[in-house]
Amino acid sequence: MTKLEGTQKLMRIFIGENDKYEGRPLYKSLVELCREKGVAGATVIRGIYGYGASSVIHSSRTLALSNDLPLIVEVVDSEEKINNILPEIDKMIGHGLITLEVAHVIKYE
Template identity: 50%
Template sequence: MDIPEQARILRIFIGESDKSDGRPLYEAIVLKAREMHLAGATVLRGAIGFGHSSRLHTMNMLRLSDDLPLVVEIVDGEAAIDAFLPLLDQLMTGGLVTVETVEVRRYGPSKQD
């Protein structure tokens, strides 16, 4: 699979406790991206954050949150990201979604493989 040099990055900001049909939302997003044959997806867990509600979510031991902030990042071509957005809307009820243009410098196995 190739990604065009000028691609898009889709960032989805959600909470760890967010669900879609009983499954963790981040998992549902990654599995849907894989099903759609997108180039790849990564879930990043934040140590601290807040969103629309301004409620602080932290991994501080004294205030251990069960809803840490997560960011799902997906990079692919413009057409693939645009085709994925309506499906993402069906999975999500809240959160923040951003799309940016990026330059892909390398994608694929290392030269040693």
């Protein structure tokens, strides 16, 4: 086993489950863009309870089961790769939030 450590950029994209891009789920389009551009990895995380700027609570526990739960697309790669795909991501997102931060990454191979 090899252990690699280093500093990378972590991008989190906060969107809704029902958000679309060109008729397709936005989260799928974002992950596919990352893959096409050679980004190291992207993961979609589904929120079970939360609210955003609208202050509307979204919950997976309601009787009707919300079909617009919050999603977070997490992407980790070099600052250069993240910065290169940001202009394309900007064109895809109608509503949402992106956070960028430095991440100390430990990778095991």
